[in-house]
Amino acid sequence: MSELVDCRGLSCPEPVMLAREAMQNAESGPLTVMVSNAVARDNVSRTAKSMGWKVEVEEEGENFKLNLTR
Amino acid sequence: MRDRMFILIAGAVTGLLAVIMVLQGNPANMGFCIACFIRDIAGGVGLHRAGVVQYLRPEIMGLVIGAFVTAFYVREFKATGGSSPALRFVLGMLMMAGALIFLGCPLRMVLRLAGGDWNALIALPGYVLGVWLGTIFLSKGFTLGRSQEQSPVNGYAGPFIALALLVLLVTAPAFIFFSEEGPGAMQAPLALTLGAGLIVGILAQRTRLCTMGAIRDIILFKDYQLFLGFAAITAVAFIGNLATGQFSPGFAEQPVAHIDTLWNFSGMTVVGLAAVLAGGCPMRQLILTGEGQSDALITVFGMVAGAAFMHNFGMAGSPDGVSPAGQWIVFISLALLFIIGVGNIKMRSLSKAKKEAKAS
Numbered sequence: 001m002s003e004l005v006d007c008r009g010l011s012c013p014e015p016v017m018l019a020r021e022a023m024q025n026a027e028s029g030p031l032t033v034m035v036s037n038a039v040a041r042d043n044v045s046r047t048a049k050s051m052g053w054k055v056e057v058e059e060e061g062e063n064f065k066l067n068l069t070r
Numbered sequence: 071m072r073d074r075m076f077i078l079i080a081g082a083v084t085g086l087l088a089v090i091m092v093l094q095g096n097p098a099n100m101g102f103c104i105a106c107f108i109r110d111i112a113g114g115v116g117l118h119r120a121g122v123v124q125y126l127r128p129e130i131m132g133l134v135i136g137a138f139v140t141a142f143y144v145r146e147f148k149a150t151g152g153s154s155p156a157l158r159f160v161l162g163m164l165m166m167a168g169a170l171i172f173l174g175c176p177l178r179m180v181l182r183l184a185g186g187d188w189n190a191l192i193a194l195p196g197y198v199l200g201v202w203l204g205t206i207f208l209s210k211g212f213t214l215g216r217s218q219e220q221s222p223v224n225g226y227a228g229p230f231i232a233l234a235l236l237v238l239l240v241t242a243p244a245f246i247f248f249s250e251e252g253p254g255a256m257q258a259p260l261a262l263t264l265g266a267g268l269i270v271g272i273l274a275q276r277t278r279l280c281t282m283g284a285i286r287d288i289i290l291f292k293d294y295q296l297f298l299g300f301a302a303i304t305a306v307a308f309i310g311n312l313a314t315g316q317f318s319p320g321f322a323e324q325p326v327a328h329i330d331t332l333w334n335f336s337g338m339t340v341v342g343l344a345a346v347l348a349g350g351c352p353m354r355q356l357i358l359t360g361e362g363q364s365d366a367l368i369t370v371f372g373m374v375a376g377a378a379f380m381h382n383f384g385m386a387g388s389p390d391g392v393s394p395a396g397q398w399i400v401f402i403s404l405a406l407l408f409i410i411g412v413g414n415i416k417m418r419s420l421s422k423a424k425k426e427a428k429a430s
Contacts, residue, residue: 005420006427009216011153011349011365012283013290014418017208020291021420034427036219038146039278046073047291062148062219 003029007044008036008063015040016047023051023068031068034060041066073277074298080273081302087266088181088303089310091129094258098316098325099185101307102129102270103178104352105169106326108370109377109386110254111235114247117374118381122252126239128260130356132267134232137275137360139268146275149225151364154214157410158365161348162355162372163379164403168200168340170377170386171333171396173326175352176281176341180300182327184307186319189327189334196335200342201285207347207411208290213418214349217365225362228370232360236264253326271360280354282345326389333392333400340403347411 005022007015019033031053035041041064045055048068056067088101100106106123113124141147169175172193174182179197183190238246240260249255257263273279277299284300287293311317321329328334345351348369350358355373358366380386385396392400 003424004427005423006430007423009150009153009218010213010418011217013208013286014213016291018418018420018423022424025420036150037148042278046295047293050293 002032002067005031005033007040008034010040012039012043016043019044019068020047020051023048023053028070033066033068034063035066036063038064040064073295077277077279077295077299078302080277080279081299082306083273084270084279085181085184085303085306086310087270088307089314089316091258091262091266092316093314094262095256096258096263097253097256099182099187100178100253100326101181101266102353103174103181104130104356105166105175105373105377106173106178106253108166108352108373109170109381112374112377113249113254113381115238116245116247117378120381120386121254122249123254123381124247124249125254125257126235126246127257128236128239128264129267131232131236131239132264133271133274133353133356134360135229136268136271137357138229140272140275141361147225147362149220149222149362149364150217151220151224151368153217153365154414155365155368157214158348158369159372159375160406161344161410162369163376164407165341165344165348165352165369166373166376167380167385167399167403168337168344169352170380171337171340171392171400173328173387176338176345177303177351177353179338180281180304181307182324184304185311186317187324187327188319188321189324189329192331193334193338196338197342198285200339200344201282201346202289203339204343204346205286205289207415210415211418212347212411212415214347214414215417217363220364224364227364228359228362228367271357274353274357275360279357280351282342282351282354285342286346328387328389328391330387330391333387333397336400336404337387340400340407343404343407343411347407
């Protein structure tokens with residue numbers, strides 16, 4: 001069961017900060033980060049990849065769901 | 071790798087265009103200055119009556135419209151807003167106040183540096199200090215809160231206002247002010263200034279270029295992506311100035327600049343801190359406005375108001391230095407920034423984001 005981190009409506013750099021914290025605290029479980037704009041989508045993806053995680057982006061209505069797995 | 075190339079190109083083009091615009095008539099070391107140009111626009115519509123700085127600068131309109139057009143085209147345009155608008159307005163005022171003390175926004179700061187104005191070398195560490203202070207607030211959970219989707223009109227407002235200003239510039243009705251002397255009377259031809267604004271607006275939107283993020287992301291994440299753009303602007307402008315004989319090193323007698331060390335430093339500290347709390351440097355606020363963020367538009371409104379305030383009360387810097395009133399404004403601005411910062415810490419935490427996720 002994926003832990004969900006809601007970053008919708010948050011502006012740069014908050015989504016990245018929250019995502020990094022979640023990735024650092026997660027043992028190995030998958031994470032799902034919700035963002036509501038393309039900049040956050042790109043920045044969180046880039047951060048996750050730089051931390052060695054795999055990223056899958058899904059569009060969900062007006063938002064983006066990033067599925068992060070180690 | 072492709073992202074890095076792109077932002078390097080964006081920075082290089084910005085630096086190059088800045089040099090060309092000065093050659094073609096913009097004030098020296100002022101190919102772009104978001105703060106000065108918004109101040110000039112405030113003057114153009116009569117919000118202040120400082121006769122030497124009144125002109126509806128097309129660079130500003132170009133940046134907003136360029137960002138709008140490209141955001142729309144790649145489907146990144148989205149009308150959002152509602153995240154502490156009143157505070158964002160104030161942050162805009164404070165960002166402008168600090169910039170007018172130094173006589174430049176962060177973009178002009180690096181263009182001044184590239185022109186040999188060593189006063190910018192004093193300002194730069196001040197700016198870094200401001201950004202660093204901002205990151206402390208961020209690390210303690212500072213947030214202005216979530217924005218929401220808004221009706222499309224909220225998003226179109228900014229680009230529409232930019233277009234309206236362009237119409238006013240071109241038709242020049244009697245109620246619009248045009249400086250007849252001073253920096254406000256110095257401008258490159260419209261096709262160039264508007265074109266440059268549009269091009270940089272497009273590039274800055276696509277690459278997320280931000281002079282504050284450039285410093286902030288290194289401090290927070292050791293991420294140099296945005297810094298590459300920042301450095302490219304400086305490097306290319308420097309080379310361009312050298313090549314065109316516009317490099318004039320020194321502290322004294324620099325164009326539209328003063329040598330007050332303490333105020334050059336602290337003015338930019340105000341800008342750095344305000345920019346972090348507002349989520350973007352002055353240029354980035356224009357780009358976000360083009361993307362439909364009414365939170366950014368309201369910050370820009372704040373910048374306009376701040377410019378009017380500073381000039382109406384004689385607080386803006388000038389080549390003679392910074393008046394006592396201006397010096398007070400630096401202290402007051404820092405105090406207000408701390409209040410806004412402290413007032414919004416611990417508003418964001420990971421546990422909250424997870425709780426809010428479960429609730430929705």
